[in-house]
Every structure is written in structure tokens, then in C-alpha cells.
Amino acid sequence: VGRVIADQSVSLDGFSAGPNVRIGNGMGDGGEELHDWMWSEAGRTGRDGTAVEGPQELLAGAGAVVVGRRMFDLGEEPWGDPPPFHNNPVFVVTHRPKAPVVKQGGTTYTFVTDGLDATLARAREAAGGRDVVVLGGADVIQQCLQGGRLDELHIHLVHVLLGGGTRLFGDLDAASATFERKRVIDAEGVTHLRFRLVK
């Protein structure tokens, strides 16, 4: 059975996006720096030579993607056509109905209006035993953590300060989630941490 895995790049002060997120500034002020490691060989390779499994590698092995509606609204244009999801179907959890959006290469954005669990169920079904990747935003990941819906959380801890923006964990407290660290890889500018959620 596939796992449900969330993957996020986070600043040392706990933000997954900088201040002033809006269309055209989807990662917020300074937030793009959280993704710099993905474009650098040294960011994607541990000091001991271990290759890092980032979101692209995760998506390559996955069967479906889940995102929040705000993330879709911010991302649709920058993600482009075809979007960088390795042709996986993307399920968007939303309160506002919208017809499916079909992109080149096979990616279809499907809008699910009956809640997060229904969205995850659709994604699992489409994934056919492969992993479901939850790409965000923070609010969706918080709901996943709180409801015990995640199997793993992959954090790419980038040692910069953003000083404000979207706090990945919001107001979740110790009772919301119990983490067990599975792996640490130190690469240039980033510490890759993989956690298993204890259920």
C-alpha cells in the first residue's frame, strides 16, 4: 500500500513561505531561497555522497499529488504546461467547485469539494498502490498532521531566516503529531530531515 508523504522546504525560523504571498509572489518575499538547494548539485547530495530524495524524486515514484486550493491558485501559472509533477494526477482540495483542468503530458487538476479525506481517498485510488505526495500548502499539511493522515514528512531545513510569512506548523502542538526521525542528510545550505509520523 502506498504511503502519504508531505514534502516541504522550511527556513531555520520555521517558515515555508515568506511574507506577502500573492499571485506572482507565490513563495512570498525571500521564499524562493527555500528552493535554491534543488537547483544545486551540492544541495541535492549529502556530504557523504548520498543522493537526496527531493520532491522531484518523490514525484517520479508517486502515483498522485494533493494540493490545497490556494496553492493551486498561486501555482498554476508558474508551474506551467506541462506542470513538473511527472504526469501525476493532481487533486485539489477546495470549497469552490471547478471543472477539471487538463494539462499537457497527462497531468489533470481535479477539484474535490467534499473535504480532505475525500480528496486523499481520490488520490489513493488514482495512485493505485503508489505513494500520494502532499505538496502543501501549510494549512493542508497541518490538517494532514492533525488527523493522523500522513505517513511521512520530509523537511528540507534551509538555514536562512525569513522573519515572517507562513509558519509550516501553524498552531499545532505536541498532541497533534509525534515524529520519529528516519534520516538526516547534510548538504550544502540545507539539512534534509525525514520523519515518520507515529500513529
Next chain:
Amino acid sequence: VGRVIADQSVSLDGFSAGPNVRIGNGMGDGGEELHDWMWSEAGRTGRDGTAVEGPQELLAGAGAVVVGRRMFDLGEEPWGDPPPFHNNPVFVVTHRPKAPVVKQGGTTYTFVTDGLDATLARAREAAGGRDVVVLGGADVIQQCLQGGRLDELHIHLVHVLLGGGTRLFGDLDAASATFERKRVIDAEGVTHLRFRLVK
């Protein structure tokens, strides 16, 4: 010449103390969990057998300690007599004058009212070439980071969520500090990260 080093245990969501910090609850609600690793052999040893240099090891090699006034007010009683500072003199940065407090074993709390730089200068002088350890609180560490006053920051990242409390980095942004990671040690329940501040 000795370095100025700050050492802090921090939750995965970026808090160095939980909510409701007050006398008798110095680490805030749930905050004591940030220090659990110090009392466990598995928390102080990396998976590869590397010994972790925690605050006690740091203090054993240091020549002086700096803390904020609030941290002193919260800490004096729980720290006890003698306090666990390896007999180092402790300089307390404060706006309110107070006569020195002498404890058993040689630790003296000296209250410095002419600012953080004067406090650090007093500590450096007392340290005589050994390291100065800044133990907190978060406000003092933020001032140290912002003013380029730190050589190293040691973070013990404990993978629990506190959901509120004191954010170690407050509102500091990318311009406040540039970090270079020196070492990562993964131990049970905690990831030990050591950063050098780029000046």
C-alpha cells in the same frame, strides 16, 4: 581568542520555550521536553557514535557565561546552588541594577547595566581567551545575531511541536544573520546542528 557561542534547544516549530513562561514554569508549557535529550545517553550520542557537545560540555571548556535578566529571574531558583555552569562567572545583561550574587563553587552573577556590548566585553575579559557562552534568552540571542556578535550558534532541534511560546529567532530576517552549517549529528529524538555565523 575565544569565541562567542550561543546554545539553544529548539522545537521543530521554532520555539525555544513553550507558552506561559513564568517563575516556576521557566521553560513554558511543554518546554522541558526540549531538554530531555540532555539526560539520555542516546540523545547525547550520534547514531555513528559521535559524542555531542551540549551546553554542559561547552560550559566545561568556557570561561564565562552571558544571560539576559529575564532568564536569570526565571532560572536562579531552578539552577540552584551551586549553579550548573562549571564555576564560570555569569554576566547578566539588565536595565535594573543589582548587587552581585555569589554562589557556592565560585559562580558569581554580575549585573551589567550598560548594554549588551559592555556585558560581552566584561565576559570576554573574565574568560581570558576561553569561549563565552550565551545561554539566552531568545531576545539576547537575537540581539547577538543582529549585531554580528556571535561566532557560533548551536541548535539542538528536538522534533516535537510546542505550538506557541518563544520563537528563538523572533522577527529577525535574512539580512540579520548568515549561517554556515559546520556539523550535523543525529541522535535519538534530536538533531544537533552547529552553525558558524558569517560576518
